[in-house]
Each structure stands twice: as C-alpha cells, then as structure tokens.
Amino acid sequence: METAVDGKDGLAKMKSSPGIKLVISDVNMPNMDGLTMVEKIRGELVNTTVNIIMLTTESSPAMKERGKAAGVKGWIVKPFKGDAVLETFRKLAS
Amino acid sequence: MMTSDINQNRPVSKVLVLDDSPAHADAIKRFCDEHNLVGLKVRKNRLLSVLRSNIDLGAILFSESYGGSLEESAEIAVKISTVRPELPIIIRRESSPTLDGLPEGMRRVLCAAYLAGDMAPLRKVIDEYIFSLEYPNALVRGILEITESILSSLFKDVSITWDTPCIVRDRIIFGEVFSLIPLESAWCRGYMMMQAEEQPILELLDRHEMCDAPADFRDLNSLLGEITNLIWGSFKNRYLGDADALARNQVQVPLLVNHKQKYISFGTANPQLCFVYHLTNEQSGHTVKLHQRFIFNLSWSPEDFSEVRQDIGAVVEAGELDLF
Numbered sequence: 001m002e003t004a005v006d007g008k009d010g011l012a013k014m015k016s017s018p019g020i021k022l023v024i025s026d027v028n029m030p031n032m033d034g035l036t037m038v039e040k041i042r043g044e045l046v047n048t049t050v051n052i053i054m055l056t057t058e059s060s061p062a063m064k065e066r067g068k069a070a071g072v073k074g075w076i077v078k079p080f081k082g083d084a085v086l087e088t089f090r091k092l093a094s
Numbered sequence: 095m096m097t098s099d100i101n102q103n104r105p106v107s108k109v110l111v112l113d114d115s116p117a118h119a120d121a122i123k124r125f126c127d128e129h130n131l132v133g134l135k136v137r138k139n140r141l142l143s144v145l146r147s148n149i150d151l152g153a154i155l156f157s158e159s160y161g162g163s164l165e166e167s168a169e170i171a172v173k174i175s176t177v178r179p180e181l182p183i184i185i186r187r188e189s190s191p192t193l194d195g196l197p198e199g200m201r202r203v204l205c206a207a208y209l210a211g212d213m214a215p216l217r218k219v220i221d222e223y224i225f226s227l228e229y230p231n232a233l234v235r236g237i238l239e240i241t242e243s244i245l246s247s248l249f250k251d252v253s254i255t256w257d258t259p260c261i262v263r264d265r266i267i268f269g270e271v272f273s274l275i276p277l278e279s280a281w282c283r284g285y286m287m288m289q290a291e292e293q294p295i296l297e298l299l300d301r302h303e304m305c306d307a308p309a310d311f312r313d314l315n316s317l318l319g320e321i322t323n324l325i326w327g328s329f330k331n332r333y334l335g336d337a338d339a340l341a342r343n344q345v346q347v348p349l350l351v352n353h354k355q356k357y358i359s360f361g362t363a364n365p366q367l368c369f370v371y372h373l374t375n376e377q378s379g380h381t382v383k384l385h386q387r388f389i390f391n392l393s394w395s396p397e398d399f400s401e402v403r404q405d406i407g408a409v410v411e412a413g414e415l416d417l418f
Contacts, residue, residue, distance in 0.1 A: 028323070053415065057327020060334075064416075074417045078324055079247040081413035088415055 007032030011040050020050055022093035027056040027063065035063075035070055042071040051092040055080060101130055103231055105259040105367060107152030107224045108132045112141070112160045112170075113186055118210045122155065122186075125213050129220055132260075141170070145177045150262040150368055152224040154183045155216075156204075168200035175203035180263045180363075182223040184208065184216055191215055224261050227390065229367055230399045233333070234259050237369065240328040241386060244321060249302065249373055257370040267356040268385040271295075271314060273322040274349070277388070279334050281398035284390035285349075285360065286329070288322050290314075294382040301375065325386075332401055347391065360391040 002017055004010035006029040014020060023041070027034040034054060041047050053074040054067055064075055073092070076085065111122060111133045126133040131152070136144045154174060161167035171183060182205040185193075191209045193201045205223065208215040238256060245254050269291035277284050292314060299309035299317065347361040367388040374381045 028327070057324055057331070059327075059331050068418050072418065074415050076415050077413065078327065079244065079413055081247075082415075085413075085415045088417075 006030050007037035010037050023052045027058045038070040105261050106130045106132050107261040110154045113157035157186045168197040171200050184219050228396050244324045252373045255372045261365045262368040263365045265357050273318045275326045281395045282390050283392035287387045289385040298382050360389045362391040
C-alpha cells in the first residue's frame with residue numbers, strides 16, 4: 001500500500017508505481033485537490049484502468065458529477081462505515 | 095451562578111457580576127434573565143485568578159462601590175481591563191448614569207454607566223457589545239447536530255453533551271492546540287476553530303486504541319484535523335449559498351496569534367459564537383472538553399441565511415459506497 005499527502009504527491013506516486021490497482025482519495029487537499037488529480041491520472045498519465053474511489057466530506061451532486069466525468073468509479077461521504085465497503089475495496093484492488 | 099427563565103432557544107452570554115449590593119441583586123438578576131445573560135459571581139480574593147483562567151465571558155457588570163472606596167474600585171477596574179482587555183466593563187453608579195466624576199484611569203477602561211433604577215444604558219451596551227450579531231436559531235441548532243453526529247461517529251462508548259451556546263468577547267485560546275478553517279458562503283465568511291487540551295485527548299486516543307503506538311502530539315493533530323474537516327464539510331454542504339457570489343469575494347485579513355498570551359485575533363471586534371462539548375467515557379467517567387468557535391469576521395448577512403435541502407435520491411448516504 002502506498003500513501004500520499006496530497007493530490008500532487010498522489011500523482012507522483014501513480015507515475016512511479018504503475019502497478020497500483022485502486023486509489024482511495026479525498027477531494028479537499030492542499031497543493032492539488034483530489035478531482036484534479038483524477039483528471040490528470042486519466043489525462044496526462046493516460047491511465048484508464050486504475051479504480052478510483054473518492055472518500056470525502058463533499059456530498060453535492062455537482063461535485064459527484066464532476067468526479068464521474070473525470071473517471072471516478074465510486075464515492076463515499078465521510079464518516080466512513082461498513083465492512084461491506086472494505087470488502088468492495090478488496091475486490092477492486094485484486 | 096444565577097440562571098433561571100433564560101430563553102433556551104437563544105445563545106447566552108456569561109457576565110461576571112462584581113456587585114455586592116444586596117439591594118440591587120434582584121434587579122440585576124432579573125435583567126440577566128430577561129436578556130439571556132448568565133450571571134457569575136466570584137470571591138474578591140479569587141477575582142484575578144478567575145479572570146486569568148479560561149472562563150469565557152461576554153462582559154463585566156461592575157459597581158462603583160465594589161472595592162470599598164472609589165480609588166480601590168478604580169484600581170480593580172484597571173486591573174480587570176489589563177487582564178481581559180476585550181471585555182466591556184459596565185459600571186452601576188449610585189447617582190449618575192454617566193462616567194463623569196470618575197478617576198481618569200477608571201473612565202478609560204469603562205464603556206458605560208447605569209443606575210439601578212434605569213437599566214436602559216446597560217441594555218444598550220449588552221446589545222452593542224455582546225448581542226450585536228444575530229445568529230439564526232436554525233444555524234445554532236444545525237451546528238450542534240452536525241458536531242454531535244461527527245463526534246459520536248468517531249468515539250464509541252462516549253456520551254456527548256454540550257453547554258448552552260454562548261456569545262463570547264474574549265480572544266483567549268482554550269488548551270494547547272487548536273485547528274482553524276475558513277468558512278465561506280454567499281451569506282457568511284469567517285473561520286471555525288476547534289480548541290483542545292493536549293493531555294486529555296492523548297489519553298482518549300490511548301483508551302480507545304486509536305493509534306498503533308502510544309499516542310503523541312502528531313496523532314492529536316491528525317485527530318483534531320479530521321474532526322475539523324468533517325464538521326467543515328457538513329457545514330459547507332448544508333449552508334453553502336450562491337457559488338458565483340462567493341467567487342467574487344476575495345477579501346482576506348491577517349490573523350494574529352500571540353502564543354505567549356494564548357491570544358488570537360481575527361481583526362474584528364465582533365463577538366464569537368462559542369460551543370463547548372463534553373465527551374464523557376461512560377465507564378470511567380473521564381471527560382474531554384472541546385471548544386468550538388465561529389468567527390464571522392469577513393462578512394455576515396443573517397438575513398440571507400439559507401440551508402441546502404437536497405433530494406434524498408441525489409445525495410449519497412454518508413458512509414456508504416456509491417458505485418458509478
């Protein structure tokens with residue numbers, strides 16, 4: 001498992017670790033926000049296969065639509081709950 | 095503490111009553127009750143130590159004869175102002191509702207005078223200095239709901255209670271650590287602070303085994319940051335207004351922090367809306383206090399207050415994974 005402190009760091013980790021299968025990211029981060037990072041992963045890195053789930057306090061439909069358009073696969077509004085969600089993460093990562 | 099018949103649907107403000115006159119005690123108490131003030135009394139020999147503590151206050155009600163002689167009262171008033179310069183001090187006088195005839199040093203630290211038979215000047219000061227900002231009841235209730243929900247989700251086996259929200263003029267920081275986050279909407283702009291004492295939170299983290307190793311200050315920073323982020327997110331989702339109006343407003347002011355004096359200023363004399371939460375472990379009885387303050391220093395338009403009501407179907411239920 002790799003961790004990143006913000007979107008810029010996350011993008012750098014994606015560049016250096018092409019084998020990553022699942023990204024779980026917040027939206028509100030310094031330096032580069034989560035959705036901009038997703039747009040760059042799909043665009044600049046041309047990585048259309050990694051599963052990306054947003055784990056965020058944002059719940060607005062407009063934000064979700066932007067995520068969907070950027071190539072986000074799922075959305076969880078904090079606080080996080082449920083073992084079922086963890087099981088889904090495992091499946092997406094395998 | 096003197097409390098009764100206070101309107102529980104409005105924030106209160108604590109005022110320190112430094113008035114030993116039995117003849118006027120009932121009138122002052124009645125005034126406090128009618129104006130959502132919680133009157134606090136303190137023994138004279140503990141006055142300065144209490145003022146140096148973390149007690150949140152909105153004002154001080156002082157009497158001309160509190161110190162015995164006028165000179166002694168003047169000395170006390172000046173000392174109070176030195177320790178708590180943000181607090182308005184209103185003096186009850188025996189014969190004149192003005193500051194005329196008082197020693198110069200005392201006049202500089204007082205903001206108004208009143209007679210026991212005419213509380214109008216006192217009411218004017220309370221309205222001007224304490225209740226100068228109107229906080230919609232829905233906002234105050236909403237903040238409590240959001241914060242209680244977040245704290246309950248993070249800490250199991252802990253009961254969450256809170257003090258009646260109060261209006262505070264002090265700028266004193268509670269505890270050793272606080273978080274600060276901007277609040278931005280079309281109708282209000284300012285900051286939220288979460289303040290805490292370090293040791294009780296570290297003990298709470300250890301008791302709940304929330305860290306792999308004994309908790310240290312970085313874990314506390316992380317926890318307080320997450321609490322702040324969750325509350326901010328819910329606040330933003332519920333109370334965010336017109337995005338275009340918000341985008342046009344780029345004004346900012348510097349914030350000033352004096353670590354030595356445990357003092358923070360937001361560049362405004364506006365009072366702050368303060369909440370205090372008590373997290374109590376039901377088995378051990380250990381309690382952790384969290385202070386939450388709202389400072390709307392950049393803009394405040396309660397007449398434009400609105401809540402976002404979204405269709406149930408359009409909003410992801412918090413905590414569940416929504417797959418696209």
